[in-house]
Amino acid sequence: MGGSRLTMTLWMLSSILILLTLSITLCSGAILDNVADLNKLNLKFDFIVVGGEARLITSRTMLIYLSSRGTAGAVVANRLSENPDNSVLVLEAGVSNADVLDIIVPFFAPRATPNTAVDWNYSTTAQVGLGGRSIAYPRGFVLGGSSSVNYLAYTRGSKEDYDRWARVTGDEGWSWNRLIPYMRRNERFTPPNTTGEFNPAVHGFNGINTVSLQGFPTLIDSRVIETTTELAEFPFNLDMNSGFQLGIGWEQQTVKNGSRSSSATSYLAPEFVARPNLHVLLHARVTRVLESNSNTFRTVEFVQDLAGAKFTLSARKELILSAGSIGTPNILLHSGIGNSSTLSALGIKPTHNLPSVGQNLTDHSLIFLSFLVNSTGTWEDAERNATLAAEQLAQWTTLRTGPLIDPPTSQLGWFRIPDNSSIFEQFPDPAAGPNTAHYELIFASGLFGVPPPTGNFISIVPAVVSPASRGSLTLQSNDSLSAPLIDPNLLGSENFVISPFGVNSTDSDDELDEFIRENGGSVYHPSGTAKMSPKGANWGVVDPDLRVKGLDGLRVVDLSVAPFIPAAHTQFAAYMIGERASDLIKEAWG
Numbered sequence: 001m002g003g004s005r006l007t008m009t010l011w012m013l014s015s016i017l018i019l020l021t022l023s024i025t026l027c028s029g030a031i032l033d034n035v036a037d038l039n040k041l042n043l044k045f046d047f048i049v050v051g052g053e054a055r056l057i058t059s060r061t062m063l064i065y066l067s068s069r070g071t072a073g074a075v076v077a078n079r080l081s082e083n084p085d086n087s088v089l090v091l092e093a094g095v096s097n098a099d100v101l102d103i104i105v106p107f108f109a110p111r112a113t114p115n116t117a118v119d120w121n122y123s124t125t126a127q128v129g130l131g132g133r134s135i136a137y138p139r140g141f142v143l144g145g146s147s148s149v150n151y152l153a154y155t156r157g158s159k160e161d162y163d164r165w166a167r168v169t170g171d172e173g174w175s176w177n178r179l180i181p182y183m184r185r186n187e188r189f190t191p192p193n194t195t196g197e198f199n200p201a202v203h204g205f206n207g208i209n210t211v212s213l214q215g216f217p218t219l220i221d222s223r224v225i226e227t228t229t230e231l232a233e234f235p236f237n238l239d240m241n242s243g244f245q246l247g248i249g250w251e252q253q254t255v256k257n258g259s260r261s262s263s264a265t266s267y268l269a270p271e272f273v274a275r276p277n278l279h280v281l282l283h284a285r286v287t288r289v290l291e292s293n294s295n296t297f298r299t300v301e302f303v304q305d306l307a308g309a310k311f312t313l314s315a316r317k318e319l320i321l322s323a324g325s326i327g328t329p330n331i332l333l334h335s336g337i338g339n340s341s342t343l344s345a346l347g348i349k350p351t352h353n354l355p356s357v358g359q360n361l362t363d364h365s366l367i368f369l370s371f372l373v374n375s376t377g378t379w380e381d382a383e384r385n386a387t388l389a390a391e392q393l394a395q396w397t398t399l400r401t402g403p404l405i406d407p408p409t410s411q412l413g414w415f416r417i418p419d420n421s422s423i424f425e426q427f428p429d430p431a432a433g434p435n436t437a438h439y440e441l442i443f444a445s446g447l448f449g450v451p452p453p454t455g456n457f458i459s460i461v462p463a464v465v466s467p468a469s470r471g472s473l474t475l476q477s478n479d480s481l482s483a484p485l486i487d488p489n490l491l492g493s494e495n496f497v498i499s500p501f502g503v504n505s506t507d508s509d510d511e512l513d514e515f516i517r518e519n520g521g522s523v524y525h526p527s528g529t530a531k532m533s534p535k536g537a538n539w540g541v542v543d544p545d546l547r548v549k550g551l552d553g554l555r556v557v558d559l560s561v562a563p564f565i566p567a568a569h570t571q572f573a574a575y576m577i578g579e580r581a582s583d584l585i586k587e588a589w590g
């Protein structure tokens with residue numbers, strides 16, 4: 001229901017209109033379901049139905065922060081509310097993360113999405129690189145954003161990834177070395193922390209987000225690790241999170257005592273949500289940010305019910321948009337912040353010309369490959385035997401032990417194609433540097449998806465982690481509640497051939513290409529749709545301090561600001577952006 005100011009006003013006149021009066025008094029923070037609940041909590045939100053504009057009368061809210069879908073937003077909410085003089089409200093579009101078994105049990109991660117109550121249920125446009133297929137594109141519709149629904153891998157990428165961020169933005173603060181304090185603030189490494197499976201020297205033990213190693217052995221562990229001693233091209237890496245990522249090692253994962261650690265369970269844990277100056281409103285779907293004064297965007301518009309009224313709230317200091325790489329550009333575009341000529345053509349009144357919004361969408365591609373093995377003990381056993389599955393769940397429930405305490409993936413490997421590969425004669429190396437991976441191999445003791453009636457399997461999943469292709473996020477209409485057009489352009493450039501596992505060695509390159517296009521998919525790591533660029537650059541969406549270029553009052557704090565996608569699972573980078581942004585915001589306000 002977005003659109004030009006005129007049509008917006010007409011729409012509003014025909015709707016129930018609401019004036020919100022907000023005066024925050026000292027009382028316990030809380031996670032709330034309904035704007036009306038804030039009222040009951042003695043927060044003095046008064047609803048007055050009038051004919052006219054929806055307008056906020058008074059607000060003593062210092063900072064309004066919008067989570068909606070991002071991992072990083074919860075970090076900012078936590079860090080800013082450390083200061084009792086700041087008052088923070090989180091608007092979350094989705095549902096509560098509490099009691100959702102499929103997101104709490106690490107092994108159930110594949111059940112969390114797509115098309116569930118905790119998913120935005122997006123799909124991509126027809127992907128040329130995938131033979132014209134459109135694929136589901138899950139994003140967390142739940143507190144904690146996609147950190148609540150991902151597969152829990154916690155990988156930093158390479159030192160070079162972040163040093164490139166610093167180089168491209170002209171801000172040393174984004175370099176690996178300068179991010180180390182934030183790594184330690186984020187990370188709370190806890191048992192299982194087996195000696196020989198990680199390097200304690202490069203980890204934080206007192207942060208907020210719990211990270212640990214595999215807690216239950218799988219059938220492939222010893223085989224994968226043995227390979228590293230037998231084949232020189234697959235070396236062992238004690239700790240892929242040291243800054244040097246290449247080789248095979250044990251996966252580090254966001255698991256706390258057998259349950260998922262997300263930005264919701266960690267940064268919005270009960271002891272933080274109890275702060276009197278922190279409030280979280282669920283089911284609050286942000287439709288637009290609105291211009292309060294010339295070039296100042298500190299007002300947010302949201303709905304609690306798709307057919308219902310629009311609410312607006314203004315922040316005294318800043319609006320922080322942490323809606324993720326899909327949500328953030330979608331909200332900006334509906335607000336008129338984007339390519340003015342494209343927006344006009346859609347019937348959206350341009351408010352600020354920033355043509356990079358939504359452009360440069362970058363993602364990792366993968367292909368699930370599985371192999372029949374001569375064994376029992378892979379996870380298909382429990383998928384075919386309800387009694388065994390029930391036993392495993394009972395064990396997890398009562399003791400937090402057994403196979404369900406880990407995500408499905410066990411080890412990860414990070415590799416480069418040879419330096420003398422002919423592709424480098426035609427294309428520059430897309431990796432951040434000579435020690436950054438082109439591709440990843442993900443090892444797992446079972447087959448992803450519905451298993452055939454018999455047989456046991458393992459999976460080795462290759463993923464392109466330094467992609468050359470770029471896609472885009474655009475709008476299909478001026479209805480701010482409609483889904484955007486998501487084109488990650490998977491395998492869209494002349495890519496490095498993914499390892500030919502799982503296909504016959506006699507197959508030709510063309511046959512391999514076809515197999516990959518018919519079966520490939522995404523790791524769901526969208527990033528870069530609101531990129532940072534140097535201050536004054538004629539491209540990009542935010543400055544290196546994450547303020548939207550040319551505007552006051554509005555910052556973006558999520559993975560959409562990444563100038564390049566790191567060669568890593570992306571939750572770590574989102575946490576880094578959240579931690580550093582918190583310091584930048586604190587500095588800005590003294």
Ligand SMILES: *[C@@H]1O[C@H](CO)[C@@H](O)[C@H](O)[C@H]1NC(C)=O
Pocket residue numbers: 001002003004007008011346347348478479
């Ligand atoms: C969307 O654009 C169409 C075509 O320009 C226009 O008729 C319609 O009123 C617009 N709707 C909104 C909500 O702005």
Ligand SMILES: *[C@@H]1O[C@H](CO)[C@@H](O)[C@H](O)[C@H]1NC(C)=O
Pocket residue numbers: 115116117118119120121141
């Ligand atoms: C996604 O689909 C599920 C199942 O139909 C539904 O419960 C959920 O609300 C949908 N998500 C959104 C954002 O509409």
Ligand SMILES: *[C@@H]1O[C@H](CO)[C@@H](O)[C@H](O)[C@H]1NC(C)=O
Pocket residue numbers: 190191193194195200
């Ligand atoms: C593992 O964690 C425990 C408890 O935090 C600690 O005492 C121990 O030293 C750690 N072990 C290693 C190898 O880091």
Ligand SMILES: *[C@@H]1O[C@H](CO)[C@@H](O)[C@H](O)[C@H]1NC(C)=O
Pocket residue numbers: 339340341342355
């Ligand atoms: C804005 O979009 C138009 C197409 O609508 C395109 O021709 C133009 O190049 C874009 N502007 C920039 C600066 O990217």
Ligand SMILES: *[C@@H]1O[C@H](CO)[C@@H](O)[C@H](O)[C@H]1NC(C)=O
Pocket residue numbers: 355356357359360531539540563
């Ligand atoms: C895409 O990103 C590159 C830097 O990686 C930048 O040079 C280019 O201008 C961006 N394109 C748009 C449309 O913003």
Ligand SMILES: *[C@@H]1O[C@H](CO)[C@@H](O)[C@H](O)[C@H]1NC(C)=O
Pocket residue numbers: 374
């Ligand atoms: C499976 O392993 C058993 C025991 O080692 C062996 O006898 C059998 O030949 C193997 N089957 C296949 C198909 O390799």
Ligand SMILES: *[C@@H]1O[C@H](CO)[C@@H](O)[C@H](O)[C@H]1NC(C)=O
Pocket residue numbers: 385386387388391
């Ligand atoms: C299913 O699992 C139960 C419990 O572990 C086990 O006793 C039973 O033999 C299994 N059934 C089959 C057909 O393997």
Ligand SMILES: *[C@@H]1O[C@H](CO)[C@@H](O)[C@H](O)[C@H]1NC(C)=O
Pocket residue numbers: 257397398399400
């Ligand atoms: C882990 O969870 C189990 C089951 O709820 C509980 O008994 C145990 O005390 C917990 N351990 C830690 C270290 O919190």
Ligand SMILES: *[C@@H]1O[C@H](CO)[C@@H](O)[C@H](O)[C@H]1NC(C)=O
Pocket residue numbers: 418420421422
């Ligand atoms: C690359 O170098 C390796 C050994 O260093 C050699 O075996 C291989 O043939 C070379 N490949 C190309 C395409 O030159």
Ligand SMILES: *[C@@H]1O[C@H](CO)[C@@H](O)[C@H](O)[C@H]1NC(C)=O
Pocket residue numbers: 502503504507
């Ligand atoms: C490999 O070859 C066998 C025998 O020709 C065939 O049945 C199988 O489908 C092939 N597998 C793939 C992935 O092409």
